Amino acid sequence: MEELLATADRVMPGGTFGSFALERDVDLVLKKGKGSKVYDSNGREYIDCVNGSGPMLLGHAHPSVVAALREAVEWPSNTYLLNEYGIQLAEKLVDAIPCAEQIKYGVTGSDATLYAMRLARAFTGRDKILKFEGGFLGGNEYALMSMRPGKPLPDFPAPKPDSAGIPRVLEQQVLIAPFNDLSAVEALVKSRSQEIAAIVVEAQQRSIDPRPGFLEGLRALCDANGILLIFDEVVTGFRLAWGGAQERYGVVPDLAAYGKVIGGGLPLSAVAGPKEIMQLADPRRAADPRYCFIGGTTCGNGLAAVAGMASLSVLQEQGVYQRFEDVGKRFRDGAKEIFSRYGLPGQAIGAGPIAQIVLTDNPVVDYRSSMSGNLALQKKLASEIVRRGVLNHGKFYFSLAITDDDMGRILSTLEDSVKAVMT
Ligand SMILES: Cc1ncc(COP(=O)(O)O)c(C=O)c1O
Known part of the structure; x- marks a missing residue:
C-alpha cells in the first residue's frame, strides 16, 4: 500500500482524487468492499461510514445492484441517445420527488446545483x-x-469565494445569509427582492437541522417575491426519507438538485422540478431566448441508471427508513453519552442515517456555531477513529448494511478514540 500511496502522491496533487484527504498518518488505499466493510490494499478491514461520501447508502456490492449491473454491463453503457434505463429511472424519480414533474440528468451533484441555479435565472429573468x-x-x-x-x-x-480562480465578478451575483435566521433572510430579500432569482438551501445544512418554521418561512418569502426556492437534495435525497428533505420537513421547493444515491454508486445526478420550469431545458426549443442548456455526454448513462434503479428498489422495501432512523439515533445517543462520561464537550448532530461530531456543547444552528468547538481536536478524533478501523471524515454516512454489531463496534471505537485524544 505504501507504494501506491507514493505513486498517488507523485501523480496527483496531494496524492488525492478530489478535495478531501485523510491525515497522512492514517492515509490508505481501498481495494475491496462488501456490505458495511471495506478493505485496504494491505487487506485490513474497516467499517465504512464514509460510503463513498454518501452514494453507497445500501453499503458496498449490494447483491441487487451487483446483479443488475452484471446483466447490464454488455448493453451499451453510454448512449447519448435515449436508452430504456435512463427513462425508467427518470420516471421513478418523478414519482418519488415531491416537486418533480420532470427531471433532467447531470453527472455530478455540482452539475445538478449549477443547472438548478441556471434554470432559476432563466425562469425569473433575474441574476x-x-x-x-x-x-x-x-x-x-x-x-x-x-x-x-x-x-x-x-x-x-x-x-467569500472558497477557491482561487473564481471570477471576481461572480461575487456580485451571490448573497450570503446565516442559516436558520429567517429574519435576516427577510431583511435581505426586502432590500433586493427584484434581483434575486433563487434561494438555494440544503434543507438540512451539512448536518444541521432546520429550525421549526425556517423552511416554511423561506417558502413563503419566495412565493411573495417571485423567487424560486431550490433544495439541494444531493445528500438528503432518498436518505432522510423516500421523498427526501421535502418529505421529511414538509416543504416543497420549486426545484431540487439530486446526486449521490440516485446513481447507486455510479456518477449520476438530476435536477427536478415542475414542467413549467423544466420545459426551459427542452432542446427542441433551443431557438427560444429562454432556452436553458442542460446536458453532457454521459447524461442518462445506462449503467448508472441501472445501478440507481436497483438501489432505489431496495430503498423502497418495508422498514428501510425506520432502520436508518434507529441506526442514526443509536449513534447520536451513544456519542452523547460517551462525551458526557469523559467530560469532553461534544455532540453528534444530524438526522436519519447522517451524523457529525462537533466538539462543543453549544447548540449548533448555523455555520458559526458549528465552528465554535475545538476544531483541531475534532480533526484528531476523526483520525483516531480511522486508525482504529472505522472510516469517517468527521461526518458519518451510515448505510443499510450497518448491523447492530457494527454499531456496537463503532461506539466502542469512538470511546477508545476519545480516551486517546484526551490523554
Ligand atoms: C449538499 C451537497 N451538494 C452538492 C454536492 C456536490 O456533489 P458532487 O460532489 O457529486 O459534485 C455535495 C457533495 O458532497 C453536497 O454534499
Whole structure:
C-alpha cells in the first residue's frame, strides 16, 4: 500500500482524487468492499461510514445492484441517445420527488446545483442567488461561496469565494445569509427582492437541522417575491426519507438538485422540478431566448441508471427508513453519552442515517456555531477513529448494511478514540 500511496502522491496533487484527504498518518488505499466493510490494499478491514461520501447508502456490492449491473454491463453503457434505463429511472424519480414533474440528468451533484441555479435565472429573468453561510452546494463557481469562510468573516451578505480562480465578478451575483435566521433572510430579500432569482438551501445544512418554521418561512418569502426556492437534495435525497428533505420537513421547493444515491454508486445526478420550469431545458426549443442548456455526454448513462434503479428498489422495501432512523439515533445517543462520561464537550448532530461530531456543547444552528468547538481536536478524533478501523471524515454516512454489531463496534471505537485524544 505504501507504494501506491507514493505513486498517488507523485501523480496527483496531494496524492488525492478530489478535495478531501485523510491525515497522512492514517492515509490508505481501498481495494475491496462488501456490505458495511471495506478493505485496504494491505487487506485490513474497516467499517465504512464514509460510503463513498454518501452514494453507497445500501453499503458496498449490494447483491441487487451487483446483479443488475452484471446483466447490464454488455448493453451499451453510454448512449447519448435515449436508452430504456435512463427513462425508467427518470420516471421513478418523478414519482418519488415531491416537486418533480420532470427531471433532467447531470453527472455530478455540482452539475445538478449549477443547472438548478441556471434554470432559476432563466425562469425569473433575474441574476442573483441567495445561499447560506457554511452551505456546500458543490464545486461550481456559484456554489463555492462562503462554504467555509475563514477569518476574518465577511459581513453578510457579502460572499467569500472558497477557491482561487473564481471570477471576481461572480461575487456580485451571490448573497450570503446565516442559516436558520429567517429574519435576516427577510431583511435581505426586502432590500433586493427584484434581483434575486433563487434561494438555494440544503434543507438540512451539512448536518444541521432546520429550525421549526425556517423552511416554511423561506417558502413563503419566495412565493411573495417571485423567487424560486431550490433544495439541494444531493445528500438528503432518498436518505432522510423516500421523498427526501421535502418529505421529511414538509416543504416543497420549486426545484431540487439530486446526486449521490440516485446513481447507486455510479456518477449520476438530476435536477427536478415542475414542467413549467423544466420545459426551459427542452432542446427542441433551443431557438427560444429562454432556452436553458442542460446536458453532457454521459447524461442518462445506462449503467448508472441501472445501478440507481436497483438501489432505489431496495430503498423502497418495508422498514428501510425506520432502520436508518434507529441506526442514526443509536449513534447520536451513544456519542452523547460517551462525551458526557469523559467530560469532553461534544455532540453528534444530524438526522436519519447522517451524523457529525462537533466538539462543543453549544447548540449548533448555523455555520458559526458549528465552528465554535475545538476544531483541531475534532480533526484528531476523526483520525483516531480511522486508525482504529472505522472510516469517517468527521461526518458519518451510515448505510443499510450497518448491523447492530457494527454499531456496537463503532461506539466502542469512538470511546477508545476519545480516551486517546484526551490523554
Ligand atoms: C449538499 C451537497 N451538494 C452538492 C454536492 C456536490 O456533489 P458532487 O460532489 O457529486 O459534485 C455535495 C457533495 O458532497 C453536497 O454534499
